[in-house]
Amino acid sequence: MIQYKPTTEVDFVVIGSGAAGGIMAKELAIAGFSVVVLEQGGPGAYGHEQDYNKDELLNMYPPKPADRLMSDPVRQPNTFRRNDKEEAVRGTSRYGCVLGGGTVTYGGSSWRHLPYEFNEATHEGAIAGTGFADWPVTYEEMEPYYTKAEWEIGISGLRVDSPLFAPMSKPYPVPPLPMKSSGALLKVAAAKLGLTVVPNVAAIISQPYQGRSACIGCGMCSGFGCQVKARSSSAVTMIPIAEKTGRCEIRTYSYVREISVDNNGRVTGAIYFDAQYREVFQKSKAVVLSANGLESPRLLLLSKSARYPDGLANANGVVGKYLMSGNVVDASGLFEHPLNEFKGIVSGAAILDYVPSDRSEASMAAGA
Amino acid sequence: MNQPSRRSFLIGSTSGLSSIWLASNWSGILDAKAHAQQAARQPLPLAFFTKEQATDVDAMTSQIIPTDDTPGAHEARCVYFIDRALTTFLRDSQPVYTQGLKDLQARTKELFPSASKFSGLTSAQQIQLLTAIENTPFFTTVRTHTITGMFASPAHGGNYSKAGWKLIGFEDTLDFKPPFGYYDAVSKPSR
Ligand SMILES: Cc1cc2nc3c(=O)[nH]c(=O)nc-3n(C[C@H](O)[C@H](O)[C@H](O)COP(=O)(O)OP(=O)(O)OC[C@H]3O[C@@H](n4cnc5c(N)ncnc54)[C@H](O)[C@@H]3O)c2cc1C
Ligand code: SF4
Numbered sequence: 001m002i003q004y005k006p007t008t009e010v011d012f013v014v015i016g017s018g019a020a021g022g023i024m025a026k027e028l029a030i031a032g033f034s035v036v037v038l039e040q041g042g043p044g045a046y047g048h049e050q051d052y053n054k055d056e057l058l059n060m061y062p063p064k065p066a067d068r069l070m071s072d073p074v075r076q077p078n079t080f081r082r083n084d085k086e087e088a089v090r091g092t093s094r095y096g097c098v099l100g101g102g103t104v105t106y107g108g109s110s111w112r113h114l115p116y117e118f119n120e121a122t123h124e125g126a127i128a129g130t131g132f133a134d135w136p137v138t139y140e141e142m143e144p145y146y147t148k149a150e151w152e153i154g155i156s157g158l159r160v161d162s163p164l165f166a167p168m169s170k171p172y173p174v175p176p177l178p179m180k181s182s183g184a185l186l187k188v189a190a191a192k193l194g195l196t197v198v199p200n201v202a203a204i205i206s207q208p209y210q211g212r213s214a215c216i217g218c219g220m221c222s223g224f225g226c227q228v229k230a231r232s233s234s235a236v237t238m239i240p241i242a243e244k245t246g247r248c249e250i251r252t253y254s255y256v257r258e259i260s261v262d263n264n265g266r267v268t269g270a271i272y273f274d275a276q277y278r279e280v281f282q283k284s285k286a287v288v289l290s291a292n293g294l295e296s297p298r299l300l301l302l303s304k305s306a307r308y309p310d311g312l313a314n315a316n317g318v319v320g321k322y323l324m325s326g327n328v329v330d331a332s333g334l335f336e337h338p339l340n341e342f343k344g345i346v347s348g349a350a351i352l353d354y355v356p357s358d359r360s361e362a363s364m365a366a367g368a
Numbered sequence: 369m370n371q372p373s374r375r376s377f378l379i380g381s382t383s384g385l386s387s388i389w390l391a392s393n394w395s396g397i398l399d400a401k402a403h404a405q406q407a408a409r410q411p412l413p414l415a416f417f418t419k420e421q422a423t424d425v426d427a428m429t430s431q432i433i434p435t436d437d438t439p440g441a442h443e444a445r446c447v448y449f450i451d452r453a454l455t456t457f458l459r460d461s462q463p464v465y466t467q468g469l470k471d472l473q474a475r476t477k478e479l480f481p482s483a484s485k486f487s488g489l490t491s492a493q494q495i496q497l498l499t500a501i502e503n504t505p506f507f508t509t510v511r512t513h514t515i516t517g518m519f520a521s522p523a524h525g526g527n528y529s530k531a532g533w534k535l536i537g538f539e540d541t542l543d544f545k546p547p548f549g550y551y552d553a554v555s556k557p558s559r
């Protein structure tokens with residue numbers, strides 16, 4: 001692997017190696033740029049994925065805490081409050097903290113957004129107290145990139161012809177994973193309510209693809225690394241390609257604390273702590289900040305300078321505001337026969353009807 | 369039919385597991401495998417508890433996951449999981465046990481003056497006592513650790529002979545082909 005000196009000005013520093021950082025590293029390196037990826041987490045089992053362990057205790061608490069695949073709210077505390085009048089309370093939020101970021105341990109559900117969601121604010125109108133806004137791009141502009149990503153990363157799913165399903169110029173590269181017993185039950189129950197259940201769309205391959213093995217349904221899935229490389233993480237898809245160009249250096253255990261700027265307000269590189277907690281300044285022409293929804297705004301706010309006293313990219317004062325987390329609600333029940341949900345991927349099925357969509361079109365579809 | 373109540377008990381018990389007891393010191397966890405192999409040979413050595421303490425903890429765990437027509441915490445050797453954990457990755461919980469077991473002893477004598485130790489009580493008496501302390505940090509800690517010892521990998525000293533896994537029908541082959549369960553087997557293919 002190529003190694004750059006910190007004093008050598010590289011074209012790009014990419015902060016974070018997850019879903020976004022992995023793709024950026026690969027695209028930039030392929031395009032001929034010199035790239036240094038700084039990742040606070042360890043390498044995980046990068047390159048020897050068969051060693052990912054499936055012991056729940058060891059996985060959560062490896063002998064070396066820095067080798068956890070997910071961030072540790074004890075070592076890196078986070079606090080929450082809904083507004084600045086409330087007192088902040090300790091949270092237990094965690095994210096992927098390893099080479100490959102969240103994609104190493106995620107459940108892998110990989111749905112496209114619907115056209116409607118790109119200009120939802122226009123459709124729904126303003127919501128007081130929020131930053132609700134349309135995206136600056138349209139679905140039509142994004143569609144070729146969705147297709148490119150799905151085929152390069154390896155997504156399994158079934159293209160469904162419905163206004164509740166984003167229109168696709170190409171089907172998924174591999175067929176959907178099998179529905180589990182929970183999916184089968186959901187399907188029967190949903191049909192009674194007139195709802196449509198389809199196989200999940202997942203970044204987990206159901207057939208061998210690009211030299212990687214198909215999912216063997218081991219069941220120790222979300223929260224664990226995949227020992228057969230079936231989960232299409234950045235670490236088994238994008239990052240190896242980036243490295244192979246000979247232009248991309250990956251530095252793990254590298255925690256960035258500041259993006260530096262010069263007197264003209266131009267980025268000069270990133271300051272980080274290496275594995276030995278030494279402070280290092282990596283020079284670069286540009287910085288890609290892809291440290292996820294929590295850490296990216298935090299790093300922008302921490303990157304204060306005379307020129308940017310409120311942090312970077314924060315002229316409007318909204319960096320770090322309007323954070324919205326994905327909410328999960330679960331329920332459990334007793335059934336007459338075994339479901340064996342400990343087998344297979346996390347989620348094999350999904351109900352389409354609750355996606356945000358043009359209601360008039362959707363109700364037409366439901367009636368059809 | 370004890371199955372439904374046992375199952376709902378387990379469902380109710382597992383939430384919050386990770387946050388409560390998995391929080392602190394996990395160094396030494398890798399030695400667990402060697403320990404489990406050793407623990408499989410009789411007599412089992414104790415790392416933290418005295419023999420008397422272990423007997424009381426074993427009795428407590430046996431009330432928490434009792435032995436009936438299927439193995440309970442005793443057969444799964446949860447006490448050995450806890451004993452080992454307390455000298456390695458769960459060191460922080462040592463005081464909870466040291467004090468908790470003292471209190472248990474005192475409580476036993478208070479409620480049943482003729483008895484000398486908790487493990488010597490009848491099952492009904494043990495349940496009466498445990499019900500009285502069920503909201504104490506000691507009891508909730510033992511309960512959490514019992515459940516964890518029952519279902520964590522046998523490498524950590526409990527779940528002996530995969531007793532816990534067999535109880536809930538969990539297989540650890542990590543390689544499964546559909547159909548996975550009853551309902552996907554009987555349903556028509558989705559595509
Ligand atoms: C258990 C789990 C299950 C999930 N399931 C799903 C799912 O089924 N479907 C779905 O769509 N999403 C799921 N997600 C969410 C998904 O993983 C994330 O939304 C996605 O990975 C975000 O991509 P990202 O590139 O923005 O950030 P991440 O993938 O989080 O990558 C950011 C990287 O930056 C690193 N980093 C952060 N700060 C610094 C710093 N200061 N210096 C250096 N490096 C830093 C982090 O360690 C991390 O590796 C799941 C997440 C988890 C944790
Ligand atoms: S269930 Fe499939 S994708 Fe998930 S970790 Fe196991 S083999 Fe990998």
